[in-house]
Amino acid sequence: MKTDGAGTVTTSVALDCAYFDAWRCRSCTLLATPYEAQLAEQQARIEALLPPMRWDPPFASAVGAFRNKAKMAVAGTVDAPTLGILAADGSGIDLQACPLHEQPLVDAMPALEALVREARLVPYDVPSRRGELKHLILTASPDGELALRIVLRSSEALPRVRKHLAVLDDLPLVSVSANLQPEHKAVLEGDEELLLAGAGVLRMRVNGIGLRLRPRGFFQTNTAVAAALYRQATAWIDEAEPASVLDLYCGVGGFALHAARPGRRVAGVEVTAEAIDAARETAAELGADASFAVGDATGVDLEGAGAPELVVVNPPRRGIGELAGRLEASAVRRVVYSSCNPSSLARDLAAMPSLRPTRARVFDMFPHTTHAEVLVELERR
Structure with missing residues (x-):
């Protein structure tokens, strides 16, 4: 079109x-x-x-290629994670190449999957209520910069995340944060946000105005x-x-x-x-x-x-x-x-x-x- x-x-x-x-x-x-x-x-x-x-x-x-934010539910296993949505039975459906996403988001998906494997982030399994990693939320700015939020059930995996952030070095990331969401309910994020890397601000330049988006901020998708x-x-x-x-x-x-x-x-x-x-x-x-x-x-x-x-x-x-x-x-x-x-x-x-x-x-x-x-x-x- x-x-x-x-x-x-x-x-x-x-x-x-x-x-x-x-x-x-x-x-x-x-x-x-x-x-x-x-x-x-x-x-x-x-x-x-x-x-x-x-x-x-x-x-x-x-x-297509219009969404500036990818909210990826993580399922599967550490060695074979799925990044996408959850089926009715709680299993994962991998949507890494979703054609709605802006291209920088699609291009970043292999690196996000690599982070899951390298940092041994156990995907959260909804039916059994076990695991740590719930979502990966990636936002792209009009300038091609990225901000990543890692939604975890607890702080247990944070040392491994920090240790393996180098897996993401080739991405144009300006902010990486972890959000802790310990509850088992249909709420995307919790109250605690921890900045892991970058300045914590993504500049969404719109009509010449550089709006600032922090990890918990809202912007149209x-x-x-x-x-x-x-x-x-x-x-x-x-x-x-x-x-x-x-x-x-x-x-x-x-x-x-x-x-x-x-x-x-x-x-x-x-x-x-x-x-x-x-x-x-x-x-x-x-x-x-x-x-x-x-x-x-x-x-x-x-x-x-x-x-x-x-x-x-x-x-x-x-x-x-x-x-x-x-x-x-x-x-x-x-x-x-x-x-x-x-x-x-x-x-x-x-x-x-x-x-x-x-x-x-x-x-x-x-x-x-x-x-x-x-x-x-x-x-x-």
């Missing part, structure tokens, strides 16, 4: 996936559907969920589409010309730092201190007039003379909940809402009847699935 600069599909090419064809992995549930049809069906489904408004054409993704999402939100914000912008659930500051302009007061709020530290560092590097604070987005003051003219919200899948009612009752004139869950978005919009949705656009962050990112602009009636 090819797209023009606006993310419009111009040519469709089927994604060749041997795993899907062999029924080894069916995670991409829509892979057998032509990509143009995927986009059209997705657009129709989302429009049907939301109030009437103007819709810009959906922003298309590349059909499709860099090209994320860049388009930021550009679109920034264009809408600039059209509105607000004197003040508040970015809630701001993460590492993507929306806020894109919206920063001389004479415009920009602030961001995020519950994760690590993300706020990263946002502050990037703002200082850019010389941007933007401030960031650790806090609960639902408790931010939206009343009085200090209320922002425009609020950006980029919540998790559950949506903004009680914040919708607070925005409805506030003096905020405009909201730009970036949602990864159209169902919770629809519920939140219904709770803000005074803020009328005026336009929206779908960004296909997750091709071959029913998931999508939706950007909506709301203006007070």
Whole structure:
């Protein structure tokens, strides 16, 4: 598939996936559907969920090699590990050549497998609840640098990991960390993160802004589409010309730092201190007039003379909940809402009847699935 600069599909090419064809992995549930049809069906489904408004054409993704993060469940044995996903019975399905991953991730897989063998990292066996190594999480930056997280059940294997990190010397790694997740439950990571090598920061350079991603930080898994999402939100914000912008659930500051302009007061709020530290560092590097604070987005003051003219919200899948009612009752004139869950978005919009949705656009962050990112602009009636 090819797209023009606006993310419009111009040519469709089927994604060749041997795993899907062999029924080894069916995670991409829509892979057998032509990509143009995927986009059209997705657009129709989302429009049907939301109030009437103007819709810009959906922003298309590349059909393959678009994921900047590989979350590889490790199974099998020390000498024959599998890096990929787990079957229903807990056995491993090796997906090292997954065509969704950016090429630097695929290229790094043999070295990760070698680390498992050399450091004698026993893969965690879910049925028996035995073993140490649970996941290998590898992220690639637009500059080709990599950050690796090794999710272990305990600290027992850490000396061996440190001893054999040289196995990874040929990889462009800027950060290697270990996350300890001792519990037997469907939670990817634990509370303790230990930096093993590098500076612990991966620079995700998007639209000329070097966002900083630390090991536990969140970043969209499709860099090209994320860049388009930021550009679109920034264009809408600039059209509105607000004197003040508040970015809630701001993460590492993507929306806020894109919206920063001389004479415009920009602030961001995020519950994760690590993300706020990263946002502050990037703002200082850019010389941007933007401030960031650790806090609960639902408790931010939206009343009085200090209320922002425009609020950006980029919540998790559950949506903004009680914040919708607070925005409805506030003096905020405009909201730009970036949602990864159209169902919770629809519920939140219904709770803000005074803020009328005026336009929206779908960004296909997750091709071959029913998931999508939706950007909506709301203006007070």
